[in-house]
Amino acid sequence: MKRWHVAALTLLVLFARMPERFLHGFLWAEDGNVFLAQAYELGVRSVWHPYAGYLHLLPRLAVWLFTQLFPITASPIVFAWFSALALAAACAYIYGATGRAWIALVPVLVPAKGEVWLVMTNLQWALAPALLVLLWEIFEEKRSSPSRYGALAVLTLTGPFGLLFAPTVLARVAWMRRCNWSAMAVYFAVCMAQVGTLAWSATHGESSTTHDPINVFQYPWIGESLRHLVGDLFAPSIAIWISVPALCLTAWSIYRAKQMPAGIALIGLATLIWALGMLRTGNVGDLSWLGGGGRYFYLPFVFMIWTLLLCRPNWIATALLIVIAGNSIMHFQADRYMPARFERSGDKWMITVPPGEVWSFSVDANGRQ
Numbered sequence: 001m002k003r004w005h006v007a008a009l010t011l012l013v014l015f016a017r018m019p020e021r022f023l024h025g026f027l028w029a030e031d032g033n034v035f036l037a038q039a040y041e042l043g044v045r046s047v048w049h050p051y052a053g054y055l056h057l058l059p060r061l062a063v064w065l066f067t068q069l070f071p072i073t074a075s076p077i078v079f080a081w082f083s084a085l086a087l088a089a090a091c092a093y094i095y096g097a098t099g100r101a102w103i104a105l106v107p108v109l110v111p112a113k114g115e116v117w118l119v120m121t122n123l124q125w126a127l128a129p130a131l132l133v134l135l136w137e138i139f140e141e142k143r144s145s146p147s148r149y150g151a152l153a154v155l156t157l158t159g160p161f162g163l164l165f166a167p168t169v170l171a172r173v174a175w176m177r178r179c180n181w182s183a184m185a186v187y188f189a190v191c192m193a194q195v196g197t198l199a200w201s202a203t204h205g206e207s208s209t210t211h212d213p214i215n216v217f218q219y220p221w222i223g224e225s226l227r228h229l230v231g232d233l234f235a236p237s238i239a240i241w242i243s244v245p246a247l248c249l250t251a252w253s254i255y256r257a258k259q260m261p262a263g264i265a266l267i268g269l270a271t272l273i274w275a276l277g278m279l280r281t282g283n284v285g286d287l288s289w290l291g292g293g294g295r296y297f298y299l300p301f302v303f304m305i306w307t308l309l310l311c312r313p314n315w316i317a318t319a320l321l322i323v324i325a326g327n328s329i330m331h332f333q334a335d336r337y338m339p340a341r342f343e344r345s346g347d348k349w350m351i352t353v354p355p356g357e358v359w360s361f362s363v364d365a366n367g368r369q
Contacts, residue, residue: 001095001101003092003093003095003096004092006091006092006094006095006101006104006105007088007089007091007092008088009091009101009105010087010088010091010092010104010105010107010108011084011085011088013105013108013109014084014087014088014108014117014118016332017108017114017117017332017333017334018114018117018118018333018334020336021080021114021117021118021334022080022081022084022118024076024077024339025074025075025076025077025078025079025080025081025339025340026076026079026080026118026119026337026339026340027075027076027079027339027340027351027353027354028119028120028121028122028337028353028354028355029121029353029354029355029359030051030121030359031075031079031119031120031121031353031359032340032351032353032359032360032361033353033358033359033360033361034051034121035051035056035059035060035063035120035121036063036067036072036075036351036361036363037361037363039060039063039064039066039067040067040363043064044064046060046063046064047060047061047064048060050197050200050201053160053197053198053201053202054159054160054194054197054198054201055157055158055193055194055197056123056124056158056159057154057157057158058086058123058124058127058154058155058157058158059120059121059123059124059158062079062082062120063079063120066078066079072342072349072351072363073342073349075340076339076340079118079119079120080118080119082120083117083118083119083120083123083126084117084118086123086126086127087107087108087117087126087127090107090126090127090129090130091104091105091107091108091130092104093130093133093134094107094129094130094133097133097134097136097137098133100309102309103306103309106129106302106305106306106309107126107129107302109325109328110298110301110302110305110328111232111233111289111301111324111327111328111331112289112294112297112298112301112328112334113289113290113294113331113334113335114294114334114335115294115295115298115335116294116295116298117334122295123158124158124159124160124161125159125295125298125299127155127158127159128159128161128299129299129302129303130155131152131155131156131161131162131165132161132165132168132269134148134151134152134155135152135162135165135168135169135187136169136172138152138180138183139169139172139173139176139179139180139183139184140176140178140180141180141183142180143180143182144180144182144183148183149182149183149186152183152186152187152190153186153189153190156187156190156191156194157190157193157194160194160198161299162187162190162191162194163191163194163195164269164272164273164276165269166191168265168268168269169187171265172261172265175261214278214279216279219278221275223240224278225271225274225275226240226243226244226247227240227243228287228288228289228297229270229271229274229297229300230243230246230247230304231243231246232288232289232290232297233246233289233301233304233305233324233327234246234320234323234324234327235323235327236288236290236327246320246323249316249319249320250267250304250307250308250317250320252316253308253311253314253316253317253320254267254307254311256311256314256316257310257311257314257317259307259310259311262307262310263307263310263311266303266304266306266307267303267304267307269299269300269303270299270300270301270303270304271300273296273299273300274296274297274300277293277295277296277297278296281293281296289301290331305321305324308320308321308324309321337354337355338354339354340352340353340354347364348362348363348364349362349363349364350362351363
């Protein structure tokens with residue numbers, strides 16, 4: 001199998017899960033009154049403008065270029081296809097790095113309701129698995145091409161995941177006792193850029209949340225993780241009953257397959273990302289991948305499935321993967337939402353973006369806010 005085969009399969013799976021987004025396009029939440037509105041208002045400066053405390057380099061750059069080349073009414077279809085092609089390229093890269101098609105296709109086969117797919121706002125989540133594989137791979141090389149350094153910089157500056165992956169990367173470098181120091185210099189520099197952005201955002205009120213914070217010491221971490229992080233991956237209807245056996249079988253599979261370092265790293269990242277999502281979201285109800293906050297379960301599920309795939313051909317891991325596949329098939333279709341609405345009144349465009357009016361914005365006919 002070649003890389004383009006994996007890219008084509010990625011697009012085929014995405015189309016099967018959400019055909020209306022390919023055919024009619026899709027805008028979601030911050031695509032409207034954050035990315036698009038600020039691209040028209042700030043111009044090229046919007047590329048470096050933080051949102052939620054950090055930089056979103058790739059989607060910001062793509063949105064700004066869109067405003068220079070296309071009418072605003074084309075934004076749903078252009079954004080959806082750009083996001084789809086970016087994810088297809090990421091899956092093709094993962095296949096080239098690992099040589100295993102199933103690992104490469106997990107980011108589109110994972111149980112999910114579509115919050116991160118074909119959405120410019122959540123492109124950081126969709127591309128994070130490729131960033132982790134790139135970080136895992138690039139530090140083994142004695143030297144890399146400029147394009148790989150560029151990809152490392154762009155992906156690390158797209159969302160917070162480059163920072164979140166840093167402890168795992170550093171631990172692996174220490175374990176291997178060798179390093180591509182040029183790649184480390186690039187990685188360190190762009191991580192510092194994100195850290196500086198986070199610090200600036202904190203002092204300027206750019207990283208605040210409207211949700212009530214949770215009490216870290218009173219939050220039922222163990223129960224929620226067993227129910228939603230572990231159990232829901234296998235069988236949401238009986239999550240609390242299957243979670244402990246599934247967790248024990250996963251740990252046994254990792255041990256039997258002698259994949260302890262990789263398994264600990266991936267499970268640790270899965271838990272960290274889920275926990276940070278719960279802290280960031282706060283008391284907004286019962287979060288799960290089938291309901292609100294599905295993006296906070298996307299990467300944990302990808303990493304836990306990768307862990308089981310690394311344990312194959314262990315029969316226990318294979319059985320668990322079959323259960324997960326059945327869970328994904330039962331909820332294969334992504335959620336559907338009302339399309340974005342474009343209404344022109346005089347020299348103004350009024351754009352209403354799902355999931356609600358709060359994400360609406362307006363620009364004039366010449367593309368100025």
